[in-house]
Amino acid sequence: MEKLFDILYTITFNIFTILYIVMFFVSIKKCFLREKKNRVKLFFLTFVTNPIMVFIVTFVTAMISCGLIWALISGNTMSQGINEAIYGDTFSLQITMVGGMMFIALSILFSHLIGRWLKAPNVSMVTFIYLMFSVIYGLSGSSSDDSSSAVPIPSSGFNLMSNICSIAAICLLYRYVIRPLSALTDKERAINWKLFLIPPILFLPIYYTFDYCTFTFGSYAANLVSQLFSLLVVFLFIWAFCVIIRNINATNAAIEAKDLAAEMARAEARIEADLSIAKSIQTSALPRVFPPFPDKTEFELFASMNAAKEVGGDFYDFYLLNDSTLGFLIADVSGKSIPGAMFMMTAKTVIKSLAESGLSPAQVFTQANNKLCEGNEAEMFVTAWLGYLDLKTGLVRAANAGHNPPVLIHNGKAEYLKLRPGFVLAGMEGIKYKEQEIRLEKGDMLYLYTDGVTEAMNNSEDLYGEERLKELLSFGDEVPEPSEKNGIAEPVCEKVLVDVSEFTDGAEQSDDITMLCVRYMGEKQDQ
């Protein structure tokens, strides 16, 4: 039975040694080649820094130095000193201690220097880890040969088990420590390698103390305990390294999340900047000088557009088509943001040029609709209301393309003009629009608006609504104070804006609030 264990022990020991060297080579290669250095250097490196080589070198150095010191102290020759050191009892413990300490110190130095020489810091990391591992392995062998039969387990059996565990440990080291580590170094993050000093610094003094005690008292039971402890330490090491790596990963994830958040904030700021430019283009495209035709006293005219945060698509327009005809328009594009604004500009231009070419409102819409259907891939549409006011007679000829019905204010009383609705512009080709007529008497007002007014929402999601607008505009005898240049058209518009603002009470504006108010003042009186 003993013989079997011995054979197995030898086999497993050799497997472990080979595995260890191979794993070391593979690990270095993973890190080294990632940093794109050449293979010859790699081979040389693994040969020189192979922990087993280092192990031999340091222990030999330890033996020689201990021997020398002994020789100096006791006055013997150097060769005697070394002899004593290797074979004598006195110093074997000291040699183990000193050798061990030197090994650790040299490991740290070695790893660091290799990394510096090759300019490959992850190589020093891997070297260091393997060296640390080998410290533990080296120390986990039996401390004494005392094979007392007090314990039933043969020591060679125990050593076999120890080897098997070491094989397992080296595989675990590679899978859970080295591979994540090399993945980490891929991302070019600076790893504070000093973190990896912590496990050795914590575990080794405890281990040494333990080992010293068991060696001194030298019983088999103590030896067994010491070996179990050292096995435990091997696995604890691997676990400690894993924890460190996990920590590094977490820190990196946090850094990456922060970077991403910063990038997103920058992208958002860019979009906001673009939107505000688009909005200023849109706003400046709308005529804002009132009165637009100061010489014309036959009417009062005022209009306003309050854009929502996102560039919307509301617009208004007016033109003096000839000396006695005022054309006025209000419209709402269904698209938002930059595509909506562009479509708005197109629609405004198309309608204006058609109106100025002498067509009636219905004809303008019929032709504009077909023009706007062309190339309208985004499938936006426009609702619009266009009217021509005859300044001599007060007759308004109008066409409606799916827009909200305007309000007619006569003698301070407001009513909706719910005439025949037409379909929206740019929705479908070939639609023929029909004209409607409204007779304005002197002093009558037409109030046009977009759904930004009637669909303004407060925090309880109530809508402002058509009723509220109608009531507000029915000012009865309490005629608003005329403004300096725009009669009561301007204060009426202001009144609605203020009321809507009070209603929404700080809730975010979701749509452009646009309105146009025109008041017929009668035919021009010749002075």
Added chain:
Amino acid sequence: MTVTTLKEGTKLTVTPEGKMTTSAAPDFEKAIKENISGMTGLVLDLGKVDYMASAGLRVLLSTAKVMHKQGSFKIINVTEPVMDVLTFTGMADIMDVEKA
């Protein structure tokens, strides 16, 4: 906005629920787009919709255009406020719309 869809052979019924605001319309559009291919009949049940913004109208219009090539399109259970909007935008004339 929650949108439930029901497929019976080549007939699709879509039932949105809530206010069809500008921000809700994309969910509505997505639900239709994901289920519309190959359907020969589409029924839109607007019984649970009490508000229609122009973004919603846009979805209705583009859906009508698609179904015009594929089959039939009907809007049922339209509530009063939505009916008003469909009327004055002329959509009620162009599409098959039924009041609630």
